[in-house]
Amino acid sequence: MENDDLIAILEGVENVEQFIAISDEDSDLSDFEDPTTEESQNISAGEYSFQWSSEAFEIKNEPFDDFFSGISPSMISSVSSELDIFLHYCNEAYVEKIVEFTNSYQQYVVRHIDIKLHSRLKNWYPVTVPEMYTFFAVCMLMTRNSRNTIEEHWSTNPYLHSGIYGSLMSRNRFCTILGMLHFCQPGPRTEEETILSKIIYPVNHARQTFKNSFIPYEKICIDESIVPFKGRLLIKQYLPKKRNRFGIELFVLCDVLSGIILDFIVYCGKDTELTHFDNLGASGSVVATLLEEYYGVNRKLYIDNWYSSPKLSIFLKQRSIHTCGTVKPNRSEMPKFKNLKKGDREALYSDPIMAMKWRDKKNIHMLTTIHKDEMGPTEKMDLMTGLPKLxxxxxxDYNKNMGAVDACDMMLSGLQCIRKTIKWYKKLFFHILDLHLLNSYHIFKITCKDDFSPSFRKYQLVLIEQLVQKYGEQSVHKTLPSTSRALEQPTRFLPGDGARHMPSYVPKQKKLRCKLCARSKKRRTTRYMCAVCTVALCVIPCFQLYHKKK
Structure with missing residues (x-):
């Protein structure tokens, strides 16, 4: 296709009637189908006519030039460390904005909610950027040390104890930041705001950063991903074929060669941010929106049967995007195929599309503008003939290139920072943080000059160390010992350990409630504490009783 023809096609689109979506049996996306409430302007994808025949045509696909593909030149150098690359995705300006929202939300909660007498918010002080980076490091570290509850990471039980958490951040401080974590200006939602407004800033930042950081190679794919969530949520979806069947659905665009995520769209029903194309339906509009910045360079796109249709293949072919994917036989404009026996196939053509039906264990329908009707060897061997199966x-080609998004989900499955929370937007934020981590890992592999390519687990551990080294010391804030009913120091009962458990003053000349007196419902404060157990106690008789009687 000539450049003048391509420009004419791109400039020739017109505004037409309201959007009408195509329903799908594999995913509950019925909220797309509401033309009466849709406010965005639709774009015509053009009228297409299909005349299917068994007569093959010559496929003419222009070659792809990968000269400009790869890492953005202004983004990174070949000597960048793991932390430098991660800070490109999660830069300090971005984290500073989250810190601002978090501190504002804490002030909003204090003004509008009655705080309990012994609430952790009583000891709140404003979060800083170094402290937020330390908070992220602790969240990443928790994925490598699984516990039943968050509090157990700070346990003093010898079987659970891990001193690194207490040295980075106190338990109460971590839980308070996690509870106050916010990503927009606090207050009731207005009519103009959508359900995604609570998380729109991290979503928009991630999408723009992903686009600016990497230019994809020839092969790209689009698939669904899901952020697990089983709470009450209007946009919660059910995908039976995914490992986590319930959650927030994402439409993800991924580069096949590098595995880098290029863009994603969060499904929000009728409020989903899409450029609606009149003849492509909901699924086709998702594809067209994700590919808006990649037209005109002869890339190859791999999609599954929720997206594929003859109209979408023509639409993308006119914009120099070649497609290959499975397709549902009942799609509009699909040809009628014969009944086939196992191993048989039938191909029908409508320039520039080839539709194929192949009978294996079940019927498989393909739609492609890339391939011919030819058979090829696979890696599996036929036990009867000893030859490769065909x-x-x-x-x-589809099986080889379609799994990039699933591979990303698999890599994150064992190291994701998602916390158990009733706030859905926090789960989505931590998933976005995981995507930043994964993309920075892929970038780091590309920038490695030698053959050394660390595993994702090793990369994450090194990144945690570098985050702590740079921001850990800046975020240290001395806190008073807790008087809550937390897990207690079991070594206080050991005969040889008594020499370490001696009375000392509470820091800053403060007074705290005695732990034993509080158990007896006595309101008594003291200036003394056990420095080892970090428990406030009256010198007489509570200190002796606490260390001798269980």
């Missing part, structure tokens, strides 16, 4: 080349 499959259509379009299916072999």
């Amino acid at each position: 499959k259509p080349e379009c299916i072999i």
